Amino acid sequence: MNDYIIRAISKEANVRVLLCSNAHLANKICDKHGTAATATAALTQALTGGALLGAMLKVGHRLAMRIEGNGALGKLIVEADSYGVLRGYVGDPTLNLPLLADGTQNVAEAIGVGVLTVAKDVKLKELHVSSVALPTSEIDQDITQFLLQSEQIPSDVRIGVTVGKDGRVVHAGGMLLQSMPPHNAPAFVELVKKVEALPPMDEMLADGQTLKEVLARWFGDVEYDLLEERPLRFQCSCSYERMAQALSSLGKGGLQELLELDGQAEVDCQFCRQSYIFDGDDLRSMIDDATA
Ligand SMILES: [Zn+2]
Numbered sequence: 126m127n128d129y130i131i132r133a134i135s136k137e138a139n140v141r142v143l144l145c146s147n148a149h150l151a152n153k154i155c156d157k158h159g160t161a162a163t164a165t166a167a168l169t170q171a172l173t174g175g176a177l178l179g180a181m182l183k184v185g186h187r188l189a190m191r192i193e194g195n196g197a198l199g200k201l202i203v204e205a206d207s208y209g210v211l212r213g214y215v216g217d218p219t220l221n222l223p224l225l226a227d228g229t230q231n232v233a234e235a236i237g238v239g240v241l242t243v244a245k246d247v248k249l250k251e252l253h254v255s256s257v258a259l260p261t262s263e264i265d266q267d268i269t270q271f272l273l274q275s276e277q278i279p280s281d282v283r284i285g286v287t288v289g290k291d292g293r294v295v296h297a298g299g300m301l302l303q304s305m306p307p308h309n310a311p312a313f314v315e316l317v318k319k320v321e322a323l324p325p326m327d328e329m330l331a332d333g334q335t336l337k338e339v340l341a342r343w344f345g346d347v348e349y350d351l352l353e354e355r356p357l358r359f360q361c362s363c364s365y366e367r368m369a370q371a372l373s374s375l376g377k378g379g380l381q382e383l384l385e386l387d388g389q390a391e392v393d394c395q396f397c398r399q400s401y402i403f404d405g406d407d408l409r410s411m412i413d414d415a416t417a
Contacts, residue, residue, distance in 0.1 A: 128357040130180050130209060131336045134305075135349035138312035141303050142349070144326075144336040145176045147211075148297040150359040151286075154213055155294065157398050161221035162292040164198065166230035168215045169286045170264040171201045173299040175213065176357050177282060178243065178268065179205025181303075187246045194262060196237025197222070204396070209357040212396040230288055233262035241267050243275070265299070272303070279304040281317045285326030296327040300339070312347070319343055361397035368392045368401040369411065377415040384408045 130145040151169040160168060175190050182188060184207050193200040199216015222231045242256035255275035259267050265284040272280040284299040302320065304313045320343055323329065329339050337351065372392055375383070383390045390403045403411070 175203035194237035194239025
């Protein structure tokens with residue numbers, strides 16, 4: 126099944142809504158990091174949240190979401206852009222906690238108490254950075270709180286991820302409901318009640334429902350317009366040039382040390398695990414540039 130996101134608005138309720146399905150790209154990314162089941166669930170939930178937040182960006186803008194708590198998972202990093210491109214990684218990819226009583230992964234325990242930070246690149250000099258203390262360490266509720274506190278947007282985010290016995294993502298999806306000014310509070314509350322009455326997103330996807338069908342079921346007799354359906358995909362923006370830039374930031378002394386110790390430098394991309402090797406000549410030319 127392809128990864129995709131749909132966007133709709135309801136003039137009647139004055140809300141906008143996003144629904145996404147993204148198991149395929151989550152598995153691609155988790156495979157790159159060799160994640161164990163709990164890390165897989167956490168990273169996939171974060172990627173789903175990133176897909177929803179990314180779809181709220183203006184064209185050409187990008188964001189990085191960082192969730193960092195005192196749990197064993199360490200940090201969760203997801204980057205998304207307005208075109209539906211995602212990448213991400215997790216502090217401890219090997220984390221595998223005992224399942225909860227209902228058979229799901231204990232992501233909240235894995236994350237622990239901490240902070241969710243979103244840095245947006247909106248093509249200005251400075252990044253736009255805002256953060257919120259994790260109210261629950263459940264990623265969808267934390268993103269809901271972030272939107273409310275940092276962006277003053279009454280929202281409701283639901284994320285559903287099923288990780289199979291083999292540790293791979295079977296179904297992953299999310300839905301985001303957002304009130305638009307002038308807010309129609311009763312209509313918004315009614316739609317939140319309706320979504321609460323629905324099965325979790327991953328269950329609906331497991332039933333073979335399309336996102337359009339989930340939307341129709343959710344909204345019932347509330348009128349809406351479907352605006353867009355677009356693909357989501359994994360792609361890493363790392364390159365030899367970017368890695369060289371990162372390496373150069375060590376400065377002349379740091380580069381000299383690398384050259385003397387190892388004769389070369391190997392830099393791994395945190396997002397896709399691609400290795401970039403810089404040999405002695407590369408390092409010498411960087412040292413020359415640093416001197417110049
Ligand atoms: Zn990369």
